Amino acid sequence: MSNPWIAIGALAVVALAIPITMMVVSSLLRPSVPEQGKTATYESGEVPTGSSQKIKFNIQYYMVALLFLVFDIETVLIFPWTVIYRDAVSAVGMTRILLPMVVFIGILAVGLGWAWRNGAVRWVRSPRATKGADTYE
Amino acid sequence: MQSAPLPESLADLAGLDPNSTPVMILMSLIGAALIGSLMMTNTALAGPWAKRKITAAFTDRIAVDRIGPFGLLIIVADSVRLLSKELIVPEGVDRPAWDLAPLLIASSALLGFAVIPMGNGLHLADPEVGLAYVFATASMASIGLVMAGYASNNKYSFLGGLRAVAQNLAYEIPLILTGASVVIFAGSLQISEIVAAQSATLIGPIPSWYAFVNPFAFVLFMIANLAEVGRNPFDIPEAPTEIVAGYQTEYSSVYFVLIYLGEFIHIFLGGAIIATIFLGGPAGPVLPGIVWFLIKIWGVFLFTQWARSAVPRVRIDQLIEIGWKGMLVLSLANLLLTAVIVGVVA
Numbered sequence: 250m251s252n253p254w255i256a257i258g259a260l261a262v263v264a265l266a267i268p269i270t271m272m273v274v275s276s277l278l279r280p281s282v283p284e285q286g287k288t289a290t291y292e293s294g295e296v297p298t299g300s301s302q303k304i305k306f307n308i309q310y311y312m313v314a315l316l317f318l319v320f321d322i323e324t325v326l327i328f329p330w331t332v333i334y335r336d337a338v339s340a341v342g343m344t345r346i347l348l349p350m351v352v353f354i355g356i357l358a359v360g361l362g363w364a365w366r367n368g369a370v371r372w373v374r375s376p377r378a379t380k381g382a383d384t385y386e
Numbered sequence: 387m388q389s390a391p392l393p394e395s396l397a398d399l400a401g402l403d404p405n406s407t408p409v410m411i412l413m414s415l416i417g418a419a420l421i422g423s424l425m426m427t428n429t430a431l432a433g434p435w436a437k438r439k440i441t442a443a444f445t446d447r448i449a450v451d452r453i454g455p456f457g458l459l460i461i462v463a464d465s466v467r468l469l470s471k472e473l474i475v476p477e478g479v480d481r482p483a484w485d486l487a488p489l490l491i492a493s494s495a496l497l498g499f500a501v502i503p504m505g506n507g508l509h510l511a512d513p514e515v516g517l518a519y520v521f522a523t524a525s526m527a528s529i530g531l532v533m534a535g536y537a538s539n540n541k542y543s544f545l546g547g548l549r550a551v552a553q554n555l556a557y558e559i560p561l562i563l564t565g566a567s568v569v570i571f572a573g574s575l576q577i578s579e580i581v582a583a584q585s586a587t588l589i590g591p592i593p594s595w596y597a598f599v600n601p602f603a604f605v606l607f608m609i610a611n612l613a614e615v616g617r618n619p620f621d622i623p624e625a626p627t628e629i630v631a632g633y634q635t636e637y638s639s640v641y642f643v644l645i646y647l648g649e650f651i652h653i654f655l656g657g658a659i660i661a662t663i664f665l666g667g668p669a670g671p672v673l674p675g676i677v678w679f680l681i682k683i684w685g686v687f688l689f690t691q692w693a694r695s696a697v698p699r700v701r702i703d704q705l706i707e708i709g710w711k712g713m714l715v716l717s718l719a720n721l722l723l724t725a726v727i728v729g730v731v732a
Contacts, residue, residue: 253511255407256393257500257519259414260510263422264496268489268644271469275640278470290476290540291635300478301541310548313706317555320714324562327721328518328575331566334725335573343729350725354718361714370710372703 312369323357392417392510417510421499424508428680429650432687434464437650440688444695465643473639480537487537488641490530491648495655498523501577502658505668505675509578516577517569517663521562524614524655527648528554531623534645535633546632549702550616550623556709557613557620560717564607567717567724568596568663581667597664603720604664608689610713611656613705615649617690619697622705657686 393413397404442449450457503509535547613620624632661682668675
């Protein structure tokens with residue numbers, strides 16, 4: 250059995266080569282007509298105002314990302330458990346392998362319940378966020 | 387079906403020694419090019435042609451039928467047209483990130499196919515962490531979406547990027563937890579073992595595909611997959627009637643092609659994951675494995691297009707609530723229930 254990561258690396262090379270080839274082909278084909286005006290960003294026909302990287306956005310996006318971090322680490326810890334689960338059931342019995350995971354997921358469920366009660370997973374518009382004219386959802 | 391990985395069988399075919407590293411690197415590159423072109427062919431068929439035909443059939447119209455048989459040559463016409471468009475670089479874009487995002491979106495989705503068994507020995511690599519690897523590559527696109535949204539210097543793009551990441555984060559966990567419930571059955575992350583574990587029969591002629599063994603997980607996975615690939619009812623990252631085109635608003639020419647391509651490869655990657663862990667991989671009666679594999683991934687593609695035409699879009703607040711309050715709780719319940727059932731049966 251050869252190292253499978255050689256083949257995966259080869260696909261990585263191919264996966265990069267295909268888009269880069271397309272970019273090169275396109276750069277040979279396409280015209281370039283530099284002209285003022287068409288480089289303006291699209292804002293439904295209005296003259297664009299300000300930078301988009303400085304707009305205020307809903308803090309909720311941050312809450313969701315924070316919650317994701319917790320549960321993503323949790324999935325990392327669950328995966329090894331799922332791999333050995335079947336063998337472990339016959340080796341040490343079901344309660345000894347299942348109970349710790351039930352407790353672990355239980356703690357997470359309590360955490361999710363807490364976040365739920367505090368409105369972290371409810372999409373609320375805070376009055377402060379909707380007051381200014383330069384704020385977006 | 388349990389055959390050697392593609393590079394080794396290619397080396398056998400060429401009569402070269404599969405134990406020497408340079409031979410394996412060469413054969414891996416040939417195999418990778420083969421897999422890459424197969425998926426690019428599928429995407430080329432799906433993007434400019436099948437998608438239009440399917441949507442037209444749903445909305446009672448006639449789609450592309452002017453050029454070639456069934457309008458198939460529109461694929462050639464469209465690729466030439468899109469590649470020869472001028473690339474407009476908008477003012478104030480964050481340059482390296484703006485260029486890298488389309489590249490990342492297109493290539494990350496293609497990477498996942500390395501571990502997918504496509505039947506007839508078309509299986510590039512079979513590492514022990516196969517399933518974890520494929521989930522990892524599938525979620526890399528989120529980074530590309532944020533990069534595209536942030537670097538474009540466009541408010542629509544920025545909102546689209548934020549929405550895309552909120553959605554992908556919210557449905558990533560249910561997707562992976564449901565995938566983990568399959569691992570409980572199979573007892574391995576190695577893709578070939580997961581496929582082999584589904585080759586027995588359940589009752590009568592029904593095979594023990596995990597879609598039949600655990601239909602609840604299958605439904606959850608299909609829904610989470612719709613959200614991951616950003617199709618209705620979860621298409622708010624691009625929501626054409628709200629934020630123009632979301633993160634891809636400012637992209638033109640080849641960059642637009644790459645983002646569009648990446649989306650379609652991503653749908654097929656989702657289909658390939660579903661086919662592999664829920665529908666027995668390339669298994670099926672009579673027809674060869676590769677045909678069954680293609681039927682399965684096109685079936686999932688058809689499902690996403692059906693949802694796109696038939697299901698209304700959810701709002702961002704509904705999206706977050708469905709994800710965190712519904713899908714997450716259900717997938718945790720599914721994981722524990724699967725563990726109990728497997729524990730009792732085993």
